[in-house]
Amino acid sequence: MYRYDAIDREFLADRTAEFRGQVARRLAGELTEDQFKPLRLRNGLYLQLHAYMLRIAIPYGSLNPTQLRKLAWIGRTYDKGYGHFTTRTNLQFHWIKLADAPDIMDHLASVDMHAIQTSGNCVRNVTADPYAGATAEEIDDPRVWAEAMRQWSSVHPEFSWLPRKFKIAVTAAPKDRTAAKTHDIGLVLKRARDGALGFEVMVGGGLGRMPYIAPTIREFLPANRLFSYLEAILRVYNRHGRRDNIHKARIKVLVAALGREEFARQVEAEWEKIGNGPDLPDTELARIRGAFAPKRFETLPVRSEAFDAAKAANPAFARFVRNNLKPHKVPGYGIVEISLKAIGQTPGDASSEQMEVVADLGERFGQDDIRVTHEQNLVLPHVKLDDVPAVWAALDAAGLATPNMNLVSDIIACPGLDYCALANARAIPVAQHIAEKFRDQDRAERVGELKIKISGCINACGHHHVGHIGILGVDKKGEEFYQLTLGGSGAEDAAVGTILGPALPYDRVADAVDTLVDVYLRERRDGERFLDTFRRTGVAPFKEAVYADAH
Amino acid sequence: MPTRIRLVDGRYGLAEDPFTTVTDDWAIPQGDVIISLTRFQAEGDRLLSEGRKVGVRLEADEEVEALAYDLPRIAVVALNFPKFGDGRAYTNARLVRERYGFRGEVRAVGDVLREQAGFMVRCGFDAFEPADGSSPAIWEAAARRFRHVYQRAVDGRTPAFVERGE
Numbered sequence: 001m002y003r004y005d006a007i008d009r010e011f012l013a014d015r016t017a018e019f020r021g022q023v024a025r026r027l028a029g030e031l032t033e034d035q036f037k038p039l040r041l042r043n044g045l046y047l048q049l050h051a052y053m054l055r056i057a058i059p060y061g062s063l064n065p066t067q068l069r070k071l072a073w074i075g076r077t078y079d080k081g082y083g084h085f086t087t088r089t090n091l092q093f094h095w096i097k098l099a100d101a102p103d104i105m106d107h108l109a110s111v112d113m114h115a116i117q118t119s120g121n122c123v124r125n126v127t128a129d130p131y132a133g134a135t136a137e138e139i140d141d142p143r144v145w146a147e148a149m150r151q152w153s154s155v156h157p158e159f160s161w162l163p164r165k166f167k168i169a170v171t172a173a174p175k176d177r178t179a180a181k182t183h184d185i186g187l188v189l190k191r192a193r194d195g196a197l198g199f200e201v202m203v204g205g206g207l208g209r210m211p212y213i214a215p216t217i218r219e220f221l222p223a224n225r226l227f228s229y230l231e232a233i234l235r236v237y238n239r240h241g242r243r244d245n246i247h248k249a250r251i252k253v254l255v256a257a258l259g260r261e262e263f264a265r266q267v268e269a270e271w272e273k274i275g276n277g278p279d280l281p282d283t284e285l286a287r288i289r290g291a292f293a294p295k296r297f298e299t300l301p302v303r304s305e306a307f308d309a310a311k312a313a314n315p316a317f318a319r320f321v322r323n324n325l326k327p328h329k330v331p332g333y334g335i336v337e338i339s340l341k342a343i344g345q346t347p348g349d350a351s352s353e354q355m356e357v358v359a360d361l362g363e364r365f366g367q368d369d370i371r372v373t374h375e376q377n378l379v380l381p382h383v384k385l386d387d388v389p390a391v392w393a394a395l396d397a398a399g400l401a402t403p404n405m406n407l408v409s410d411i412i413a414c415p416g417l418d419y420c421a422l423a424n425a426r427a428i429p430v431a432q433h434i435a436e437k438f439r440d441q442d443r444a445e446r447v448g449e450l451k452i453k454i455s456g457c458i459n460a461c462g463h464h465h466v467g468h469i470g471i472l473g474v475d476k477k478g479e480e481f482y483q484l485t486l487g488g489s490g491a492e493d494a495a496v497g498t499i500l501g502p503a504l505p506y507d508r509v510a511d512a513v514d515t516l517v518d519v520y521l522r523e524r525r526d527g528e529r530f531l532d533t534f535r536r537t538g539v540a541p542f543k544e545a546v547y548a549d550a551h
Numbered sequence: 552m553p554t555r556i557r558l559v560d561g562r563y564g565l566a567e568d569p570f571t572t573v574t575d576d577w578a579i580p581q582g583d584v585i586i587s588l589t590r591f592q593a594e595g596d597r598l599l600s601e602g603r604k605v606g607v608r609l610e611a612d613e614e615v616e617a618l619a620y621d622l623p624r625i626a627v628v629a630l631n632f633p634k635f636g637d638g639r640a641y642t643n644a645r646l647v648r649e650r651y652g653f654r655g656e657v658r659a660v661g662d663v664l665r666e667q668a669g670f671m672v673r674c675g676f677d678a679f680e681p682a683d684g685s686s687p688a689i690w691e692a693a694a695r696r697f698r699h700v701y702q703r704a705v706d707g708r709t710p711a712f713v714e715r716g717e
Contacts, residue, residue: 007714
């Protein structure tokens, strides 16, 4: 993992000192709320329905046990004993007092953490493949580039006051676990025929009111030219992105208005003028790369007797293995997915005790490495198969062993009307009702991969557009209704979902999902996921079944 | 006269403004003036031929490329911030320095607050008309807030990736 050096620490100390001064000015009445707002937002502090919310950055979703324990401690000391992991792989506390915020920032800084640029019209937390450094699929370690972008984007002199927020994802595997195509910039590492490393650059994806799948503007960018090219994209956007209408200010609107070819032409023209001045020297890239040098893995047999025996003896463990254990690049190791989607719980929430359990496991069995996924789960990327039974037992005791990765109850949901001032409808209870419907794990496994994503309003923080089943809360004359979309995906087969039909009332949503699943089970052919069946049959059989009663 | 802070050789101080900023609906007075791009394109040659210094004020949606061939004749490029959060002028400032090598004054006008000081200085501004009553000392403290920077920019500060190699 990347470790802060003295420069990173002093930079952070200067930032926390600045923030402490700003809060003091606000509390003394020297700053009005209007003046304070953009300053606190730069530090992740939102004013929500009930209290301040603090959004803490977890760069590329990577944590060490000390950091996770500190987050647990902050949750217990300054919040209600839990935190919420977000689709940007950040952690939010929802019950923060303004006067405590500077102290919290200092505690975070003590473990090299912060809340810089987790809000505001700037480059936000860069996300990366949560399996980085562990999966055999990747052709390079995307964290190297994500960390370099973290530094480059921190208090950037020219690009800190963009038309709107700006999100970048980077992955190096063909299986996209970052939703790269729904980002302002999605970067996919590739190798050219001659072995040279580069990026496919996709620009202008996004969800919200106007969902777009990002088009590719460059098939192959030499890796060492990344920063000059990013500057060219950001400069075109900073100058020409709309600033007259907040809903049309994202780069996706500019790319759509100009068209992919014209946008790409403008970027290339600017890039030529920029030259290679902003590109990072190879020495710095090598320094960062050194921080992500492969762990020391033991030479182990492919099969573990202890693991096989536990699987044979314990069906619950075997189910966990089927769903939550993923292949590691090194024989004898596995990637353990920790579900934060226990049936009946709020998706993405973890109590301080649960965070401590994961921190301990990461330390004891996981090479001090813990990841957060954009699907709001946690990952221990390097666990010996021999140790998986012990890890499972500890997770199970803490309510963290729900065997539902990528299954119907592994739902993304925004905080919704329970917390958020923008929401039209609740999202969390809808997720809970659906999960209850599929409490029967055999049935959930028979259904297989099915990604449900729920947003409580059109801002789409729950990514409903790219859910295999997407659910959007809308307000109809003061009542909560839900619009269903089918066939979306945020992965390498990215697409925006198709609207099923008229919105449904709150108490019919879970039943409708149940009906959709029944149609899928009836219609599916060998090996088809829900998404595949839907894409083959189209919306008709699903629509007919859900609205049958209404006819 | 509004407060005008100048950055000269690394020092921040208050400075008299020898320029009169003239809006398009006013007659041009005697002496050195700052005028709009439109007006400069219509009357710039005449004003310059009278031997006075001329500055041009660019709005956020006007691009410095429009001045590319005139910069050697211009004394001041004033860049307007219509709103604190409008970041277009940072790009104009950076380009006027880096791409066009402009050595005259680059002045920040409009909704100019101390929270922008660091960004402005890094992008090449060397004159500021703060709207929040900041003194030069406050401005300087804000501009020097961070002991380290992560990017190369116009101010020539050593970025972290170079510091690390030293």
